[in-house]
Amino acid sequence: FDLxxxxxPWDTIDLHRLENGTRREIFHIPTSNSLQIxxxxxxxxxPLITALEIRPMDNDTYITESGSLSLFSRRYNSQSEPYIRFPDDVYDRQWIAYFQPxxxxxxxxxxxxxxxxxxPPKSALSTAATPTNASAPLTIEWSTDNxxxxxxxxFTHFAEIQELQSNETREFNMFWNREPYYGPLTPTKLVINTIQSRSAETCREGKCSFQLIKSNISTLPPLLNAFEIFKVIQFPQAETDDNEVATIKNIEATYVLSRINWQGDPCVPREFMWDALNCSITAISTPPRITSL
Known part of the structure; x- marks a missing residue:
């Protein structure tokens, strides 16, 4: 089924391939007073759903130039607990343990x-990964179909959790698909540093690569505590005018109307327009209007 x-449209769910179930997470700013999933x-x-959870977030987090953020991966670098969430994470985000040989x-x-x-949860920041080969980069890669x-x-989260000697330095640069991305960065001791993409990034030939490479003055390899990767999703279709949605729902309640497809947005998408309604649908960014019932 589609979500x-x-x-x-947000995503397609195929539970035949996902026998143990699946979850979807998105950071989204509503454009109207109501929201339908x-x-x-x-x-x-x-179609079936087990649970729907909604969490408010601070307005200064997970900012994009446009679009919403659908979770692709959220990991903390550890070989211990398989995952972390509430109460360690005040927003109940789920952090999955991740480590490379x-x-x-x-x-x-x-x-x-x-x-x-x-x-991010303190327990996720209390562990970190460094390359075993001190001269090697710390690399995270994934594939994309489009x-x-x-x-x-x-979004990368850093904190220096080692006691450095006076002659030790940890400094590194960040690269996206081998292009300079940020740096140099020296993680603060026992205090989080979060580095966010300045703008949406694309991947070459279906392969995405993020690397931390030690600088020339660094005596220690790069370090990474946790990271989050989000895919941008555009939602261009405007929702039906708020006042008209409220009016049609009042009519539905007053006259005890029971129509099986009177769910979701009354006018759009066109193929799911409510029975017996006529709507005026012009530009995709203009809220549709209900013209008759």
Whole structure:
């Protein structure tokens, strides 16, 4: 079945391939006073949902130039607990443990200050990965099916959790697909540093690559505590005018109307327009209007 956010397609769910279930997460700023999450039947089976959770976030976090952010991956670099969420994460985000064979794990029992806008859990920041080969980069790669169209935002979380000696320095630069991305960066001791993509990034030939490479003055390899990757999704179709949605729902309640397809947005998408309604639909960015019932 398809998953819609208001009148716009968000994702396709195939539970035949996902026997243990799946979850979808998105950061989205509503453009109206109501929000519909719709499961749209596309085959012979009936769509189903186990839970719907909505969390308010701070306005200064997960900012994009345009579009919404659909979670692609959220990881903390550890070989211990399989995942972290509430109460460790005040927003109940789920952080999955992730580690590569060529990495070495670093840990601290000290408290890491996580009081920036993102507030990743302290337990996720108390571990980190560094390349076992001190001269090697720390690399994270993933694939994309639509390299020409897919855009990503990356949020990386750093905190120095080792006790450095007076003659030791940790400094590194960040690269996206081998192009300079940010740096040089020296993580602050036991205090979070979050680096966010300045704009949406694309990937070459279907392969995305993010690397941390030590600088010439650094005596220590790069370090990464946690990271989040989001795919940009555009929702161009405007929702039906708020006042008219409120009016038609009042009519539905007053006259106890029961029509099976009176769900979701009344006018759009066109193929799901409510029975017996006529709507005026002009530009995709202009809210449709109900013209008759």
């Amino acid at each position: 819609y956010l208001g009148p716009n 719709c499961l749209v039947k596309t085959g012979e089976t009936t 060529e990495w070495t794990q670093k840990n601290t029992t000290s408290v890491v200050r996580n009081n920036n806008d993102y507030e 390299p020409e169209d897919d855009e990503y935002y990356l």
